[in-house]
Amino acid sequence: MTAVSSTGPAAFLGRHEGLRGRLPGAALPWVEALRDRSAAAFRAQGFPTRRVEAWKYTDLAVVNASVFGEPLTGVDDALALPAATNPRAVFIDGRFRADLSTLDGLAYAVENLATALPQLESRLGALVRPEEQALAALNGMLFEDGLVVTVPDGVEAGVLELVSYATESERAPAFHPRHLVRLGANASLTLVETAAGPATARYMHNPVFEIEVAEGGRMNHGRLQQEGRDAFFLSTVYARVQEGGTYDNFTLNAGSRLARNEIHVALCGPKAECHMNGVQLLADGQHADTTTALDHAAPNCSSRQTYKTVLSGKSRGVFQGKILVRQIAQKTDGYQMNQALLLSPDAEIDSKPQLEIYADDVKCSHGATVGELDAEQIFFLRSRGIPLEQAKAILVEAFLTEAVEAVADEAIRDALSGAVTGWWQRQGIQGGIEVA
Amino acid sequence: MLKIENLHASIDGKSILNGLTLEIPAGEIHAVMGPNGSGKSTLSYVLAGREGYEVTEGSVTFGDIDLLAMEPEERAVAGVFLAFQAPVELPGVGNANFLRTALNAVRRAKGEAEIDAIQFLKLARARMKVLNMPDDMLKRPVNVGFSGGEKKRNEMLQMALLSPKLALLDETDSGLDIDALKLVSDTVNSLRGPDFSALVITHYQRLLNHIVPDRVHVLSAGRIIKSGGPELAQELEASGYGAIQAAAA
Numbered sequence: 001m002t003a004v005s006s007t008g009p010a011a012f013l014g015r016h017e018g019l020r021g022r023l024p025g026a027a028l029p030w031v032e033a034l035r036d037r038s039a040a041a042f043r044a045q046g047f048p049t050r051r052v053e054a055w056k057y058t059d060l061a062v063v064n065a066s067v068f069g070e071p072l073t074g075v076d077d078a079l080a081l082p083a084a085t086n087p088r089a090v091f092i093d094g095r096f097r098a099d100l101s102t103l104d105g106l107a108y109a110v111e112n113l114a115t116a117l118p119q120l121e122s123r124l125g126a127l128v129r130p131e132e133q134a135l136a137a138l139n140g141m142l143f144e145d146g147l148v149v150t151v152p153d154g155v156e157a158g159v160l161e162l163v164s165y166a167t168e169s170e171r172a173p174a175f176h177p178r179h180l181v182r183l184g185a186n187a188s189l190t191l192v193e194t195a196a197g198p199a200t201a202r203y204m205h206n207p208v209f210e211i212e213v214a215e216g217g218r219m220n221h222g223r224l225q226q227e228g229r230d231a232f233f234l235s236t237v238y239a240r241v242q243e244g245g246t247y248d249n250f251t252l253n254a255g256s257r258l259a260r261n262e263i264h265v266a267l268c269g270p271k272a273e274c275h276m277n278g279v280q281l282l283a284d285g286q287h288a289d290t291t292t293a294l295d296h297a298a299p300n301c302s303s304r305q306t307y308k309t310v311l312s313g314k315s316r317g318v319f320q321g322k323i324l325v326r327q328i329a330q331k332t333d334g335y336q337m338n339q340a341l342l343l344s345p346d347a348e349i350d351s352k353p354q355l356e357i358y359a360d361d362v363k364c365s366h367g368a369t370v371g372e373l374d375a376e377q378i379f380f381l382r383s384r385g386i387p388l389e390q391a392k393a394i395l396v397e398a399f400l401t402e403a404v405e406a407v408a409d410e411a412i413r414d415a416l417s418g419a420v421t422g423w424w425q426r427q428g429i430q431g432g433i434e435v436a
Numbered sequence: 437m438l439k440i441e442n443l444h445a446s447i448d449g450k451s452i453l454n455g456l457t458l459e460i461p462a463g464e465i466h467a468v469m470g471p472n473g474s475g476k477s478t479l480s481y482v483l484a485g486r487e488g489y490e491v492t493e494g495s496v497t498f499g500d501i502d503l504l505a506m507e508p509e510e511r512a513v514a515g516v517f518l519a520f521q522a523p524v525e526l527p528g529v530g531n532a533n534f535l536r537t538a539l540n541a542v543r544r545a546k547g548e549a550e551i552d553a554i555q556f557l558k559l560a561r562a563r564m565k566v567l568n569m570p571d572d573m574l575k576r577p578v579n580v581g582f583s584g585g586e587k588k589r590n591e592m593l594q595m596a597l598l599s600p601k602l603a604l605l606d607e608t609d610s611g612l613d614i615d616a617l618k619l620v621s622d623t624v625n626s627l628r629g630p631d632f633s634a635l636v637i638t639h640y641q642r643l644l645n646h647i648v649p650d651r652v653h654v655l656s657a658g659r660i661i662k663s664g665g666p667e668l669a670q671e672l673e674a675s676g677y678g679a680i681q682a683a684a685a
Contacts, residue, residue, distance in 0.1 A: 379486050380524045384538035384594060385512035385545065394537065398528030398577075434537045434553075 008064045009046040012174075013039060015070070016141045024114040024144055030121050038140025041130035048134050057318040057350040058260060058289040063232050068204055069171030071095065081163070086192070086411075088161040094175025094205070095145045108157045108189075113146035113178055120148065123180050127210045127238035127264075135234050135260070139176040139208040146178040146207075149191070153184035153214075159192060159411045166197030166205065166231065174204035181209065183217035183245075190220040190409050195235075196255065197228040204232045211239040211247065215269065218246045222412030224419045227255035229286070236262045243269025243298070250407045251278040252416055253288040254423050262291045267301040267329075276305045277406045279416075281423045282347070284313025291320040294334065296359075302333040308403045309340040310396055311347035322354040323364060330359050336366040341399050343373065343392070437462040437633040438483075438503075438602055443494035444658075445482045452478040454658035455494070460602075460651075465624070465634040467644055467669060470655030471677045476637045477521060479655070480606040483635075484518035485511050498602065513545035515601030519591045519608045526578035531590070534578045535560060539597050563596045566626075567619055585616035592623040599627065603634040609643040621646030641673040656681050 005011050016023075016039050025031030047064040048055040071093035081090065081100060089110060090100035096112035103110050113120070130137035151157045166173065183189055195205060205227060213219050219239075227233045233256040239247045253259050265274045280288045294303050309317040319338045340349040353366040373395050381391035400420065407413045438460040445453040452475045460466045470476050482489050483496065485508035496503040503511060526534065540550040551559070560574060567589050579587050588608055595603055608620055624634060624647050636647055644652070644666065652668040653660045656677065661684035662668065672680065 374524070375487065376524045377526055379484075379508060380520070380526070381534075381538075382508035383484050383486075383512055383518050384534075384598065385509050385542040386538055387509050387541065388507070390537075390541070391509075394529060394534075395526075398526060401528035434533060434540060 006067050009042060011068070012138060012142065013043055019142075023142070025117045028118060031117065031124075034125050035141050038130045038137045041137035042134060042141055044131070045134035045137060054291065054320070057320070057352075058258070058287065062258065063204065063234070066202065066204075066232075067172060068174035069169075071173040071175050072167075072169065072171065084161070086159040086161050088163060089147050090163045090165070091145065091147070091177060092165050093167055093169075093173050093203075094164070094177045096147075106157070108149065108151040108155050108187075110160065111148045113148050113180065114144060116148045120180065123182065123210065124178065125210075127212070127240055128208065133236060133262070135206055135262075136208050136236050139178060139206050139236070142176045143178040143208070144175070146180065148179075149181045149189065151183045151187040151189050154186045155184070157187065157189040159190045162191055162193040164193070164195045164205065164207070166201060166203045166228065168198045168201050169203070172202040172204075174206065176206045176208070179207060179209045181211045181219065183213045183219055185214045186216040187214070188218040190222070190411055192222045192224075192412055192415055194224045194226065195233060196226045197231055199228050200230055201228050202230045203228070204234065206234045207236075209235075209237040209239070211237065213239065213241045213245040213247050215242045216244045217242070219248065220409040220412060221247070221249045222407070222409065222415060223249070223251040223261075224415060225251065225253050225255055225259060225261070226419060226422075227259070229255065229257060231256045233259040235260065237264065239263070239265045239274075241265065241267050241269070241272040241274060244271045245269065246273040246275075248275045248408060249277070250412055250416065251290065252419050253278065253280040253282075253290065254419060256288070257286060259286075259288040260291065261289065264293045264295070265303075266295040266297055267303065268297050270298050270300045272298060272301045274301075274303045275406065275408070276303070276307075277403045278307045279400050279403050279420070280307070280309040280317050281420070282309065282311045282315035282317055284315060286315045287318075289318035289320070291318070293322045294324065296323065296325040296329040296332045296334065299328060299330045299332070301329065303335070304406070305336040305338075306403045306406050307338045308400050309349055310343065310399065311340065311349060312343040314344070314346040316347070317349045318351075319349075319368075320352045320354070321366065322356065323366070325355075325357040325359050325362050325364060327358040330361045332359060332362040332364060334362070334364040338366075338368045339399070340370045341373065341396065342370065343396075437464075437499065438635070439497045441495050443482070443496065444492045445478060445489050446492060447478065447489050451492075452658055453482065456655070456659055458653060458660055460633045460635060462633055463630040464650040465628070465636060465647060466651045466653060467636045467638060467649040468653050468655050468660075469638060469641075469669060469672055471639075474655045475658040476655055477606055478658075480518055480604045480635070480637055483604055484508060484516060509541070512598070513542050516604065517595050517598055517600035517602070518604045519588075519595060519606060521606040521608070521610060523579050523587045523591055525580045527580050529578050530574075531576055531578050532557070532560065532574040535574075535594065535597060538594065542598055560593070560597065563593055567593055567596075567623065569593065584611040585613060588612055588616060588620060592620055596623055596627070601631055601633065603627070603632070605634060605636045605638075607637055607639065609638055609640065617643065618646060641669040644669045654680055656684065
């Protein structure tokens, strides 16, 4: 038996070698080729260090130094999930659990990737370049399962929930689900994603999404990241939108010790639209990074981004937003706003907007602000009898309002406000504003 | 109701109040008049508990409690209300939600039942009608885009809803037209009674034609240099502060 490194890229590369014949799709040459290409890309990059420009503010050294294990199979039937109000696909430690999911009678197809794999040659990996993103490469090498949604032309699919739970485990599992979503022409879907796990367990959740929206399609993608406080959440979303289509992404980054929320959207047909909004709520010891890359690759498209970060304790937030306007993309309308609210002198926010414009008839702007709660506003609220902590909560809610109100989908907005309230309660603060 | 004794207060090391003594019995309205820089706003902020002011000497008792030992929200709950000279804007905070949150915070602290959204709206609309405020001011964010007069009327709405025992009006008349001035005065006068006192801080005698004070005090360099009846305000209006300052020097 040869010694295998227990940490870092070598541990994951060793796992790929060891599991080679047993990973899903092992008998399919194209899957093998995809895993090998991804492995080569991951071997070349490893976990990026801060010397890599895209990772300047987020240090993966702690991930690199951690020991991870395989998820166990078929465990934890005691898991108490809230009753499903919508169709729901449940993944435990990255693996689909039909017994916990409710997916009957849908007018569109929902499958799990491990089962559907033989039919996915044209889709899996179509949007990902593993040579350019180490975490997507890691995912491509070791993915086992994921959600595969296919909405036919003209079908309004309504709400689908994607629930990912990590189980309590000594093994510190690392899992790398690959989710594929395809919307046909004029189809629509609201995908509400929840990622959560035990409060204190160490694990790595490294999902990759490949989302294709055809002409006139509309995808609302709401993401509530509420992973356990010792987890690593490393997520990469790739979306491609055709003429007249819309991709809306709202991400709440509230959990995990270290989160990377990386979103690549390409607007490939005229009049395509993208809205990316998000809220990061960070408490002591947390690091969250939202990195967006918007590719305006067709004329008359518009994009809107509003990100708000609230930082308390010794936490660190990162926003990197790149807007690329290609020469062909005349009449582009791009807007990006990134605002941070520091509740503690020990918190830190790093912000890097980046505009790269090759067309000459475009409207493109960005802005960034960093501030603290306003002492006069706090005093005003207190002078009306509102206790200090509640006054702060009201002002933080007000700060977040703009990003939350930009969410068009009601289901996502409701889930989000519930998650924000939950965050406050975990901070020990009861009650923000009362609604009259 | 309010007893201020030998109050000294400073901000950023600069002494603003220099031995101010003033007593307002329950049920009385007193006016404090003084030139710019005499310490009028500092007095109202120190009484309401704003951070940044250091009380170096003296005491303030409200009823039988030590006001200076309390947090701003405790003072509000105990019945102290400060009407701001320049009310702050709260973008993203709906006015109705703010008003109901404040009202219930006070009610909760007093051990009273909280009021629900429907009761609240009924109450607020009735008050707003008296103040000539359109209903849509409930939906708008607090003071955002409000004119100067609207902001002051919104302050009066808060005062009417919270029904304090002691109102501190910090130059509430500044920037008001005559109609708004009348509405502010009417609100204060409507609260008049044996359990309501007010300290009306102003530059001008004009407001005191509408809110007739029981006593008038002249503030100069952080101290009360003269006190008298309502006629003192008229005297000041006629002769200016200079004569009284010279006489007191």
